[in-house]
Amino acid sequence: MLFSELGLSPELLQATAEADYVTPTPVQVAVIPAILQGLDVRARAQTGSGKTAAFALPMLQRLLGRPAANDRRVGGLVLVPTRELASQVGESFRAFSRYLPQPIKVLTVFGGVSINPQMMALRGGADIVVATPGRLLDLADHNALRLSAVNTLVLDEADRLLDEGFADELTRVLALLPDRRQNLLFSATFPPAVQSLAELLLREPVRIDIAETAETSPDIQQRAIAVDPERRTQLLRHLIEHHGWKRTLVFVATKYATEHIALKLQRLGFTAAALHGELSQGVRTGALADFKAERTQVLIATDVAARGIDVTELPAVVNFDLPRSTDDYLHRIGRTGRAGAHGVAVSFVSAATEAHFRLIEKRNRFRLQRERLPGFEPIATAPALAGPGAGGVKGKRKSKKDKFREAASRGTRGAGH
Numbered sequence: 001m002l003f004s005e006l007g008l009s010p011e012l013l014q015a016t017a018e019a020d021y022v023t024p025t026p027v028q029v030a031v032i033p034a035i036l037q038g039l040d041v042r043a044r045a046q047t048g049s050g051k052t053a054a055f056a057l058p059m060l061q062r063l064l065g066r067p068a069a070n071d072r073r074v075g076g077l078v079l080v081p082t083r084e085l086a087s088q089v090g091e092s093f094r095a096f097s098r099y100l101p102q103p104i105k106v107l108t109v110f111g112g113v114s115i116n117p118q119m120m121a122l123r124g125g126a127d128i129v130v131a132t133p134g135r136l137l138d139l140a141d142h143n144a145l146r147l148s149a150v151n152t153l154v155l156d157e158a159d160r161l162l163d164e165g166f167a168d169e170l171t172r173v174l175a176l177l178p179d180r181r182q183n184l185l186f187s188a189t190f191p192p193a194v195q196s197l198a199e200l201l202l203r204e205p206v207r208i209d210i211a212e213t214a215e216t217s218p219d220i221q222q223r224a225i226a227v228d229p230e231r232r233t234q235l236l237r238h239l240i241e242h243h244g245w246k247r248t249l250v251f252v253a254t255k256y257a258t259e260h261i262a263l264k265l266q267r268l269g270f271t272a273a274a275l276h277g278e279l280s281q282g283v284r285t286g287a288l289a290d291f292k293a294e295r296t297q298v299l300i301a302t303d304v305a306a307r308g309i310d311v312t313e314l315p316a317v318v319n320f321d322l323p324r325s326t327d328d329y330l331h332r333i334g335r336t337g338r339a340g341a342h343g344v345a346v347s348f349v350s351a352a353t354e355a356h357f358r359l360i361e362k363r364n365r366f367r368l369q370r371e372r373l374p375g376f377e378p379i380a381t382a383p384a385l386a387g388p389g390a391g392g393v394k395g396k397r398k399s400k401k402d403k404f405r406e407a408a409s410r411g412t413r414g415a416g417h
């Protein structure tokens, strides 16, 4: 199946091509034609499935030819659980709409920041509003927007919306919407509360179920922390202590690094062991057994040595060095969050490895914010990465998708939040 077979306009296809989307993902194949027809949708799909484009592209297409937003009216409403997701989804709408013949006004609103600029921005209405429910209601209470003309409602990550305690807010928002509208509900899981919400909201929906994979499992929380290389051991120590990780699997690039870091951690008072391919099978088996039995808190391994490690209830995987291959990233983070347990996968990213991490993100279709932890803020900058036009891996030109992302983030900054 090709994007061009989904019934999308040439301008939208141009934007997807620019984002390097060649073939649509399963959720896109299933829901884009349905949304274009005006049907309701109930999709089990998680981050990484391509769900944002699955609703954003057809929603934009349906806006074409409609009168522009005016008078505080909102056309399409996307509710999301967090401000980070609001920003990402808003960026996607802006990026996909850039070649459309009419300007599309996309606003992102969330709490924790001043409400006034958001009120000002809503004055002329908006074609699409991406919002967290609490702030949306504040704005409605201030009479800053009207939801009576909403023609499409999206609940994105509906399970997290309910987890974040937004159930009451959702009920209040629904009461402000017109009866006749299209409803799209996306959720990674369907516990009873989400099922009830789906039943309440959706009329004869098209149903789609995207099987969960280890890579996109919501039980693995992925984080990226910006840090200078020489501060990594201290950061690792801080994370282990701060989160109380009982077992941590740390990935490094070389056999030498496994031993070197194990030694440093031992000096800091941890029980730590190295695991690499040049150790005898007996030593490796022993190291793993100690780790599984919690006699060793931290295991520092190379990719090859770690293949096949399956430790249930492994709370944390740390990419001390980033994996060279983008596939290895998935193998590494797949070590945690097994058997339904919650896990966290942390990647240390420095100025010098930022471009490589972006490549890993792009290939594996996810995007993380770079966290800066107090006391570990990086000082170093890579000269090649300093300018806005930078961002290449050695000898690699900026890809279309990198340019697309830059354009998308410029769009966000210009939108006043």
Ligand code: AMP
Pocket: 019, 020, 021, 022, 023, 024, 025, 028, 046, 047, 048, 049, 050, 051, 052, 053, 365, 366, 367
């Ligand atoms: P989402 O599941 O919406 O969070 O999307 C995850 C990532 O996949 C985002 O970085 C998208 O840009 C990317 N993506 C979405 N659809 C496609 C596609 N058809 N081909 C390639 N990448 C995609």
